[in-house]
Amino acid sequence: MPLAFAGLLSMLLLPLSVKLEERGVNKGLSVVLCILVFVIFFGGVISLLAWQVSDISNNSDQIEKNISEKAQQVREYVTNTLGISEKKQQEIIEKQKQSSDSKITAMVSGLFTSAGAFLTNFLLVLIYIFLFMYFRTHLKKFILKLVPAADQANATKIIGNSRKVAQKYLTGFALMIVGLWIMYSIGFSIAGVKNPFFFAILCGLLEIIPFVGNLVGNLLTIIVTLAQGGDMNVVIGILITYALVQFFQSYILEPLVVGHEVNINPVFTIIGIIAGEFIWGIPGMILAIPILGITKIVCDNVESLKPYGFLIGEEKKRGEKNLLQKIKSLFKKT
Numbered sequence: 001m002p003l004a005f006a007g008l009l010s011m012l013l014l015p016l017s018v019k020l021e022e023r024g025v026n027k028g029l030s031v032v033l034c035i036l037v038f039v040i041f042f043g044g045v046i047s048l049l050a051w052q053v054s055d056i057s058n059n060s061d062q063i064e065k066n067i068s069e070k071a072q073q074v075r076e077y078v079t080n081t082l083g084i085s086e087k088k089q090q091e092i093i094e095k096q097k098q099s100s101d102s103k104i105t106a107m108v109s110g111l112f113t114s115a116g117a118f119l120t121n122f123l124l125v126l127i128y129i130f131l132f133m134y135f136r137t138h139l140k141k142f143i144l145k146l147v148p149a150a151d152q153a154n155a156t157k158i159i160g161n162s163r164k165v166a167q168k169y170l171t172g173f174a175l176m177i178v179g180l181w182i183m184y185s186i187g188f189s190i191a192g193v194k195n196p197f198f199f200a201i202l203c204g205l206l207e208i209i210p211f212v213g214n215l216v217g218n219l220l221t222i223i224v225t226l227a228q229g230g231d232m233n234v235v236i237g238i239l240i241t242y243a244l245v246q247f248f249q250s251y252i253l254e255p256l257v258v259g260h261e262v263n264i265n266p267v268f269t270i271i272g273i274i275a276g277e278f279i280w281g282i283p284g285m286i287l288a289i290p291i292l293g294i295t296k297i298v299c300d301n302v303e304s305l306k307p308y309g310f311l312i313g314e315e316k317k318r319g320e321k322n323l324l325q326k327i328k329s330l331f332k333k334t
Contacts (some may be wrong), residue, residue, distance in 0.1 A: 001123045004287050006128030009164060010136075012170040013038060017133055031133045035126055045201065052198030058232045158301040167299050170290065173208075179253050180204040183245045191237025192223065194228050209287045212275055218242045262312040264292050 013034040020030035035184055132139070140159060147155040181204040188196035203217030218238060264272070272292045276284030292312060299309030 001283050001285070002124040003128055004291065005283070006125045007134055008170060008287070008290050009038065009125065010129050010132040011166050012174070013129065014133060014136070014163070014166060028134060034133070035129055038129075039126070045205070049198065049201060052195050052201075098251055131217070137212050159296070161301055162294065163298045166290075166294050169293055173290075176249070177204045177207055178252055180236065180249065182247065184241065187241030187245060188221070188238065191233045191241055192228070192230070193225055193238065209282065210269060210285070210289055212285070214246070216241070240242055262291065264296065264312055265314040268292060 004177065017027075017030045017034045020033060023254055025033070101234035120287065143159065144152050144155055181200050184200035184203050185197055188199055195200060199217070199221040202291065203214060203221065208212035208216040209216075222235055222238055269289065269292070273285050276286075276288030276291075278284070280287065296309050296312045299305040
């Protein structure tokens with residue numbers, strides 16, 4: 001899993017490293033600078049999230065009060081609807097609380113273990129990124145040695161095309177997440193969500209988990225908003241924001257910045273996500289689509305594998321293609 005993440009991030013950072021080398025920077029130093037840029041960006045996002053979380057925790061007393069009021073409303077509803085007294089409800093809650101104490105202890109222990117594993121894997125990813133980028137020429141020569149001499153020119157072309165399209169996809173996906181941060185920030189601010197930038201960043205980052213991520217992000221936003229004392233008007237505003245963002249993402253932002261080169265059809269998208277979760281859990285779900293996309297790139301550029309590339313890919317609609325061309329031309333004019 002760290003190798004897979006490092007391979008994808010290496011392709012994302014490679015253009016910056018090449019530009020630095022063209023300006024006379026030592027190869028090793030340029031790779032280190034690229035990794036430093038990535039670490040600073042990653043650390044900046046984490047710091048921003050931590051700052052927003054601390055801001056939310058400052059209102060913990062008010063949140064606790066709101067949760068108590070909501071819980072009391074639920075108890076009254078259960079009493080009036082199902083006829084279960086509040087005393088009986090409290091006894092059930094106490095029993096559940098006693099049985100969950102050991103689970104909470106195990107969960108806390110698991111969190112510390114997970115944090116240690118995350119730091120270890122993060123360091124491994126950084127090391128692998130350096131090695132992949134520094135020894136990229138050696139790795140390319142190895143691939144060419146696997147190919148007959150007569151096909152090496154075509155193999156070089158395929159490697160170059162695959163790298164360029166993969167870089168375009170990864171860079172476009174990163175830009176799309178930034179675009180989602182902006183749109184969610186505007187929408188949540190208009191809707192009246194407290195700490196809108198935190199939830200905007202959270203929803204944008206969770207987008208890397210296909211299908212599930214955006215739903216989880218917006219659901220968390222609704223839950224915390226209600227805990228902070230928000231009313232149904234704010235919840236409706238969050239749902240409207242989610243619908244509008246999904247529309248712009250699917251029909252404008254994603255085709256414009258990510259492109260159709262590595263579009264995967266829904267069947268293989270779901271299969272890839274399930275397979276990724278089975279192999280690596282949540283990190284596997286994150287890696288599934290980029291790996292499938294790069295696999296499609298290779299298949300599209302190798303004659304004998306083109307049928308598989310067609311099978312994995314999504315068939316382009318003529319009207320959709322014309323709409324995308326019109327949008328691109330409009331952006332070029334502006």
